[in-house]
Amino acid sequence: MPGRTSRLLLAVLAFGYAFLYVPILTMIVYSFNESRLVTVWSGFSVKWWGELLRNEAMLDAALLSFQIALVNACVATVLGTMAGFALARHPRFPGRIAFTGLIAAPLVMPEVIMGIASLLLFVALDQVLGWPRRGFATIAIAHITFSAAYVAVVIQSRLADFDRAVEEAAMDLGARPFTVLRTITLPLIAPSLVAGWLLAFTLSMDDLILTQFVAGAQSQTLPMLVYSSVRLGVSPQINVLATIIVTVAGAAIVGAGWLMNRARRQRDRDAYAATRRA
Amino acid sequence: MSATARTVARGAPWGRAATILVPYLWLLLFFAAPFAIVAAISLGDYTPDTVPPVTLTWSGKAYALLVGDALYAAAYLNSLRIAAIATIVTLLIGYPMAYTIARAPAGWRGPLLMAVILPFWTSFLIRIYAWMGILSENGLLNQVLRGSGLVDDPGTLLGTEWAIYLGIAYAYLPFMVLPLYASLEKMDAALLEAAADLGARPWTAFRTVTLPLSLPGIVGGCLLVFIPAVGEFVIPDLLGGTGTLMIGKVLWDEFFSNGDWPMASAVAMAMLVVLVAPIVLFQRARARDLAGR
Numbered sequence: 001m002p003g004r005t006s007r008l009l010l011a012v013l014a015f016g017y018a019f020l021y022v023p024i025l026t027m028i029v030y031s032f033n034e035s036r037l038v039t040v041w042s043g044f045s046v047k048w049w050g051e052l053l054r055n056e057a058m059l060d061a062a063l064l065s066f067q068i069a070l071v072n073a074c075v076a077t078v079l080g081t082m083a084g085f086a087l088a089r090h091p092r093f094p095g096r097i098a099f100t101g102l103i104a105a106p107l108v109m110p111e112v113i114m115g116i117a118s119l120l121l122f123v124a125l126d127q128v129l130g131w132p133r134r135g136f137a138t139i140a141i142a143h144i145t146f147s148a149a150y151v152a153v154v155i156q157s158r159l160a161d162f163d164r165a166v167e168e169a170a171m172d173l174g175a176r177p178f179t180v181l182r183t184i185t186l187p188l189i190a191p192s193l194v195a196g197w198l199l200a201f202t203l204s205m206d207d208l209i210l211t212q213f214v215a216g217a218q219s220q221t222l223p224m225l226v227y228s229s230v231r232l233g234v235s236p237q238i239n240v241l242a243t244i245i246v247t248v249a250g251a252a253i254v255g256a257g258w259l260m261n262r263a264r265r266q267r268d269r270d271a272y273a274a275t276r277r278a
Numbered sequence: 279m280s281a282t283a284r285t286v287a288r289g290a291p292w293g294r295a296a297t298i299l300v301p302y303l304w305l306l307l308f309f310a311a312p313f314a315i316v317a318a319i320s321l322g323d324y325t326p327d328t329v330p331p332v333t334l335t336w337s338g339k340a341y342a343l344l345v346g347d348a349l350y351a352a353a354y355l356n357s358l359r360i361a362a363i364a365t366i367v368t369l370l371i372g373y374p375m376a377y378t379i380a381r382a383p384a385g386w387r388g389p390l391l392m393a394v395i396l397p398f399w400t401s402f403l404i405r406i407y408a409w410m411g412i413l414s415e416n417g418l419l420n421q422v423l424r425g426s427g428l429v430d431d432p433g434t435l436l437g438t439e440w441a442i443y444l445g446i447a448y449a450y451l452p453f454m455v456l457p458l459y460a461s462l463e464k465m466d467a468a469l470l471e472a473a474a475d476l477g478a479r480p481w482t483a484f485r486t487v488t489l490p491l492s493l494p495g496i497v498g499g500c501l502l503v504f505i506p507a508v509g510e511f512v513i514p515d516l517l518g519g520t521g522t523l524m525i526g527k528v529l530w531d532e533f534f535s536n537g538d539w540p541m542a543s544a545v546a547m548a549m550l551v552v553l554v555a556p557i558v559l560f561q562r563a564r565a566r567d568l569a570g571r
Binding site: 005009010012013016017019020021022023024026027030037040079080082083085086089090093095099100101102103104105106107108109110111112113114116117118120121123124141142144145146148149152156157160177178181198202205206208209212213223226227230231234238241242245246249250252253257 | 293294296297298300301302304305306308309310311312313315316319330371372374375377378379381390392393394396397399400401402403404405407408409410411412414416418448451480501502505506508509510511512515516526529530533534539542543546549550553556557560561564565568
């Protein structure tokens, strides 16, 4: 790259990262602001941190969101992994084209459409079967449906790059298909399973629109509460919440990355040791 | 394929059936079937005194209103326009970033890309909220503008369409950068060297070699931004003014403020009709991309 072009590109890149991170940094800084006005700095204080931690409604909503996200992440990872295998390993089955559409559509479908559609289904089911009542179950089902599609994409693209030779070797040595899956395939795609689980967890923890449609009057998740308070204007407590979310999410991602890296290095060392012994 | 490979590919017969059927049935029941119900409700009558506030008929009154009231057409067109402009803004920011990351030393690419994705893992709502503070009358942007002495009275971006473009570009940037990066990274650097050897200037080489080869990434990224942006609700609601007319907001208000389920359903059906072509295009592009590997 000629010098001038590369300097220009570096400047663009720096601008892009500033665009991404400056808003988040300002939120963190102002969570320690004394003033109620989020835009005027009047001195360092942690009083909004205390207020948030004493805010019962916020804590209840956070707990509900966490429970839903946990259930969602586990079920969506199982469903999404099955779907990823179906797409990557079974090139021909009846209705495959419709199936790929069912996986792709939730990725881009505007949430207001999915929201009203899911709600109308739950109301119809409730009228016919008496189940599900609006609340935890309906929110979890709606979240699972669209986050499973995301997990499927993660798993499908991992399996597309998968080296089948190790599976074939295990089969040649007499392992049954289920044993191969359990001892070879799943451990090898474990980082993608973790990534899919984390993605599903985050999508659920963060979802507002779909949740607002299907939640009913009794349940309030964290994004619902944040939205209703943000509509009234900026508030320092939301800045504190933002700081906590950014810290936890950042730590989880960096931690997961570090663990996966370590596991890969360990595997490489084992493989090297094995070849040396042979 | 050897006999063992075939067995591996098939897996146990019941395992194979379950792997396909369980997610298939789930998505049919909870993602596809609801659209039939939306269609049925959209044809019904709004009856505020019943629970739920719908009486199933074939009257199609909601559609008559949808066509008759110019407000709806204006909201659809406005949403398409805003989503299109925002997509272009996102592309203009995302392309140079993806290009630079793809040209970076191999060891840097992973961390640089990770840094683009990282904000996506924090709350969407809270990232939009951050812009409310920055763009407000006394927010960071205006403080900087006033402090620089260039502008005395910068006015307020919050509540304008520009705030919506900014919000969409900010929230959807990772969805633009990832497909662009994937197509740019695959590109063979030798092609550019060949173009340069044949006397092409950098800009010509970019225009005639890089840009066409990255077209799949451009299409994929733009669709990933454009389709959800058309139905976006949170961004126009929090960053746009009260007068902002976008179809996602219209649907939301019909449902939550007016409680008119048939009208909200009709708005959703019409939005679906508008978005079917780009969604099919998106699915095709994805299938081609996976087949190409």
